[in-house]
Amino acid sequence: MNEQSYGSGEDELSIVEIVDFFRENWKQIVLGGVIGGAIGISFALLSPSIYQATAYFQVAKVTNTDVEAPNILLEKLKMSMYYSPKTFSECNVENTIEPGKEVANGLKPTLIKGAPIISISYKDKNIDDAKKCLESVLNDIRAHQNEIAKPIIEQKKNQLSNLKQKLESAEQITQLLSSKKPNFDFSDSKFSASTLLLATTLSKETEVNDLRAQINDLEIALSEPQTKETYLTTPINASNIRVEPKISLIALGSVIGGLILAIGFLIVRRGWAKIKAPKSSATAPNSPAFEHNPLDGQLAVFEARLQR
Numbered sequence: 001m002n003e004q005s006y007g008s009g010e011d012e013l014s015i016v017e018i019v020d021f022f023r024e025n026w027k028q029i030v031l032g033g034v035i036g037g038a039i040g041i042s043f044a045l046l047s048p049s050i051y052q053a054t055a056y057f058q059v060a061k062v063t064n065t066d067v068e069a070p071n072i073l074l075e076k077l078k079m080s081m082y083y084s085p086k087t088f089s090e091c092n093v094e095n096t097i098e099p100g101k102e103v104a105n106g107l108k109p110t111l112i113k114g115a116p117i118i119s120i121s122y123k124d125k126n127i128d129d130a131k132k133c134l135e136s137v138l139n140d141i142r143a144h145q146n147e148i149a150k151p152i153i154e155q156k157k158n159q160l161s162n163l164k165q166k167l168e169s170a171e172q173i174t175q176l177l178s179s180k181k182p183n184f185d186f187s188d189s190k191f192s193a194s195t196l197l198l199a200t201t202l203s204k205e206t207e208v209n210d211l212r213a214q215i216n217d218l219e220i221a222l223s224e225p226q227t228k229e230t231y232l233t234t235p236i237n238a239s240n241i242r243v244e245p246k247i248s249l250i251a252l253g254s255v256i257g258g259l260i261l262a263i264g265f266l267i268v269r270r271g272w273a274k275i276k277a278p279k280s281s282a283t284a285p286n287s288p289a290f291e292h293n294p295l296d297g298q299l300a301v302f303e304a305r306l307q308r
Helices: 002-046 070-076 085-090 099-107 127-179 191-221 247-283 294-307
Strands: 051-058 118-124 231-238
Touching: 002 247, 051 127, 070 118, 070 127, 085 099, 085 127, 099 118, 099 127, 118 127, 127 191, 127 231
Parallel strands: none
Antiparallel strands: 051 118, 051 231
């Protein structure tokens, strides 16, 4: 019970000391916060402004089919070797140790949830340079995807060419068959041949119509928007509003840092003062340890008399 009371007394004492500490030093603590905030705001205002450009785009398509999945392209954009030397120059990283890594880390590619749209952004001290960097990155993407799309488009064009040749041949045969008039006289011995001629003519006409429909569908599929290279869904957003440094966050962090440093300094100073206090009182010449006690002399005289 006594230990609990003693412990409780110590807790109450420590709380009282804390309250007294803040009551005695609140001015210094507030001053530390003010100084810290002033330093932070000054740093933010003197630091160069950083601007950001953002682009939203979709991958290239051939006959309304993506040449590569957006998720795959997203991973490729994180690779340092994906970009061209021209992009390094446009993004102002050509003099860095790993320019490809600088571009890949700076773009922060993201796939929009629920849509096959990829967003990339880039920060620079000049908004025009940030925009040029994104344009160069998009050109790199177009170049890579055009290589993927090239054999697919050539295959579709060959298919279209074959269909046109078949159509031309079918039209010639249809024209030839149409020039001959079948004789449907049942008494005629050539009735069967006339019937076969009519059936063949109708079949070729149907084939011609089907070929024309296939050619028309394929020509539409090979034209925009079913077939097109990598394209922007919206124009590149390049606002003149700076994104860094954020004055509010820097000011808040600086104020908190100033308060913590002020409290830490005051605690250390107070602890140092407590450490030095016992030493000074123990070594002072006027302290009780160094005062002459008159009883010591009387005891010495009494001992001498007993010895006699």
